[in-house]
Amino acid sequence: MLSIKNIVKQYAQHRALDGVSLEVEKGSIFGLLGPNGAGKTSLIRIINQITAPDQGEVYFNGEKLNPDHISKIGYLPEERGLYKKMTIGEQALYLAQLKGLSRSEAIKRIKYWFEKMDMQTWWDKKVEDLSKGMQQKVQFVATVLHEPELIILDEPFSGFDPVNAEIVTQEILELNRKGTTIIFSTHRMESVEQLCDSIALINRSHKILDGKVKDIKNSYRDNTFHLNYSGAFPAEKAGLFSIVKPADSENVTVKIAAGKTPNDLLSYLLPSIQILELKEQVPSINDIFIQKVTQLS
């Protein structure tokens, strides 16, 4: 769907992107993560052809990125807004026409979406009469109106209350089910785990991690388990396990040595204690994010 090959973007004194390469699969939800100022927005602007890279290339469906692709991409920028004096309907119409929709087609689709999102009465309202969350809804609709193949959402949930955030999440998932590829740039790691199939982590202009969420999490598993038990917990046994977190009377976190399995541990422990719960500690994306970013700085 989208291949980003060795992109370099240089501003006067600052290299925003340094040899970044990414692959976004068709029909996936792709999370673009990174701390503030890492270069995410620069990369997104290049995909949207707002700026051009100094080196490297971007391919959209195998074709080199060109102006024809603009109408196939929907972009919800982090810094977003609407014209203060225009009515909501006119703005949506204007933005849809700029993406190449005919007037009549645009009106039809706006009506469909306004109904779907429970905004029918908003057509003649002005932006100043809407709350921030309501404005975000309008912007979201304007982003998807032209039925793009690729939707890029930069911090889509900022400014939404939990109810509307859920509505938008469901819309995103539905669009994805219909085959739309989605790129997600956000700091909210829980939504990344919930939504994304793949992620890329960008830090200080470099890509430092990418892949499927499942694979990344697997690769960060370190055989750590959490035990809930009753009885007297035995001492560490070299070659089988070590205690990561000292136990209270009921809980302990242990790390199983390389080459051993949880079953080996269980058979060792069973004679001495009652085991109530055994659970593997899989690192969250949030943990991986923090670990990766702080490790490099």
Added chain:
Amino acid sequence: MNKILLIIQREYLSRVKKKSFLVMTFLVPALIIGMYGLIAFLTVKGGDKKAQVKVIDESGIFAGNFKNNSSVNYITTKESLDAAKKEATESGEGFVLYIPANIESDGKIELFSTKKAGLSAVSNMEKQINDLLRNKQLKDAGIDPATLKEIDPDVNIDSIELSEEGEKDSSAGAAYAIGFAAAILIYISLFIYGAQVMRGVIEEKTSRIVEVVISSVKPFQLMMGKIIGVGLVGLTQFILWIVLSTTLTGAAGKLLLKDKIDQVKTEVSVNEAGKTIEQVNAEGPAAKILNAIQTLNLPYILGCFLVFFLGGYLIYSALFAAIGAAVDNETETQQFMFPITMPLLFTYIMSFSFIVNNPDSTLSFWLSIIPFTSPIAMMVRLPFGVPAWEVALSMVLLIAGFLFTTWLAARIYRVGILMYGKKVSFKELAKWLTYKE
């Protein structure tokens, strides 16, 4: 291309639909008509209320020789000065002109009134007294005033412009007026519409819609769409003003001034033989200017006005757009406004103090050729007659200037609109010029 039309359409409609546009469209012609009406009203009314001047002539030289004009009525009376003064004081109006017997030696003529006498009435009296007194003294010296009048040379320079179409009556006064009006109009509208472009850019930037829009169109398209849209608003406004004020003043003029014009015509024909110099002077300049305006090539000047307005607007609004893109809010525009206002203000001042007096000097020539100053300077020079090649050169350079400032502005614009929260200096702007897209 389709997209730029959409942008132009939005920029145009969103401004034309505003209430302030409607108000301006009708207010300005209404003001012009109001002024016409006021002048007409005052002229008509002024004729009704003539100053009544009682002349007490102890010298006996003037009695009955004063001639009434449109503003003063003379009544010769034999009353005593005190009685006349008392009457004037009691009635609260009227004037008493007292001419002592020894006027020819060292007597002083005095004018008594409860109100201050109008300047034109006083000068009319002075002139009449001087004329009559001189006539009498000439007669006393044995010279017949009629003979004198015959030999009195009446010099009045008519300026005739030589051109290929033959001789053409021209008037410096009318040229002044037309040139001034056009220059002021261009000067003001460059600021009004340039500032509208700038504010539009700032609005898009502060409302953060700009990134959404430029993910659909090129920044250059957005900038040009805005400039053209606002320019069309300006043109629409001008055309509406011209149409409204000419039709309305035409109609109003016919209604209000019809009687007056007839009256003046009959007065003139009746008084043909004995009309006073004052009347000729009073009717003269207005008619002369009207005649002179008719001799100027108005369509040509109007055409040039449109070209220079548009050219100047495109040059300056591109710069205004660049400023709007470089700042975060309107208060920050000050430092960048200065270099833009300077050439305009300079030309404006030079136009009124220098060019108008020396339309063909070297400085005037260069000011009307350089694109940044030519829209104003050329309009001032134009009614005095400018060779076609100079006008053509000026227009070509104007277009070149427009291409240059647009190129410059576009480079600043595309970087600036995505730059938030950064105080920008001129050095920074210069750096933006070299950025790759």
